[in-house]
Amino acid sequence: MTRRPWVIGVSGASGTPYARAVIGGLLDAGEPVDLVVSRAARLTLLDETGISFRDQHWAEDLSRWLDRDLAAADLRYWPAGDLGAGPASGSYLARGMVVVPASTAAVAGIAIGLSKDLLQRAADVTIKERRPLVVVPRETPYTRSTLRHLLELDEAGAVVLPASPAFYAGAKxxxxxxxxxxxxxxxxxxxxxxxxxxxxxxxxxxR
Ligand SMILES: Cc1cc2nc3c(=O)[nH]c(=O)nc-3n(C[C@H](O)[C@H](O)[C@H](O)COP(=O)(O)O)c2cc1C
Structure with missing residues (x-):
């Protein structure tokens, strides 16, 4: 199998532009992407972009969101409710996973292995298979419970990478x-x- 995709899980925290930039960066680099968009992320997408994301028309909606023609892109979409999807199993050879943005609910669910939907299950699989997992939380301030869950993710081998841009790169x-x-x-x-x-x-x- 040559196609070893990165699973991208978009959960319902504010910050859909971060997901858009990560997916765009992977596609630009010719990397295969498997996408999961949580139910709550449809609300943040609608709120932040005006796009009503539909499972049945995902290619059309995604192409509008990413502002690119996806015909040549190595991109696969899995509905968040599909617990029989490829990324739900460790035998599906994904390279690793990014949860971007990560809601505190997703952080909690992944930390305790809840697997309440495909996004959380795929993250659990990524941890159990010892594959790279990057979690990009977006909330402020953090509760003590979220801080504990983030520590648990770190202890499980995930990279906790807060959506915390720096200003030294001269952003305008x-x-x-x-x-x-x-x-x-x-x-x-x-x-x-x-x-x-x-x-x-x-x-x-x-500067
Ligand atoms: C417009 C909007 C913005 C939200 N922003 C955040 C946020 O920045 N961080 C967060 O943790 N939750 C945020 N939430 C709440 C989550 O969507 C909610 O906890 C949801 O249950 C997350 O589910 P998921 O992890 O399955 O996507 C937001 C909800 C809405 C509707």
Whole structure:
């Protein structure tokens, strides 16, 4: 099997632009993507983009959201309620998974192995198979319970990568701040990109 996709789980935290940038970065690098969008993420998508995401018309809706022609993209979509989908099993050879953005509910569910939907089950599978898992939480402030769940994810081997853009890369737009977070995710996955100006060791160089 040559196709070893990255599973991207979009949960219902604010921050759909982060998911868009990560998916775009993977597709630009020619990486296969398997996408899962939680039920709650449909609300944040509607709120943040105006797009009503429909399982039956996912290709059309996704192409509008990502603003790209997906005909040539190696992208597979799995409904969040489909617990028989490929990524629900460890024998489905995914490379790893990113949950972006990660709601506190998704963080909790993954930390305790709840597997209440395909997104959480795929994350649990990623942990059990010792594959890379990146979780991008978006909430502020954090409750003590979320902090504990994040620590549990770290202990399980996941990389907790908060949606916390930095300003040293000389961002002049919101998109550049979004890209900063996506760049950190792609760096962890080892996927090449040119989303940001990297720190050179020289103060003010990116300005
Ligand atoms: C417009 C909107 C914005 C939300 N933003 C956040 C957020 O930033 N962080 C978060 O943890 N939950 C947020 N929520 C709440 C989650 O959607 C909710 O906890 C949901 O149960 C998450 O389910 P999921 O993890 O299955 O996607 C938001 C909900 C809505 C409707």
């Amino acid at each position: 737009s919101v998109q550049q701040l979004v890209d900063f977070v996506a760049a950190k995710v792609l760096d962890v996955l080892g996927v090449p990109h040119s989303l940001i100006t990297r720190w050179t060791g020289e103060l003010g160089a990116a």
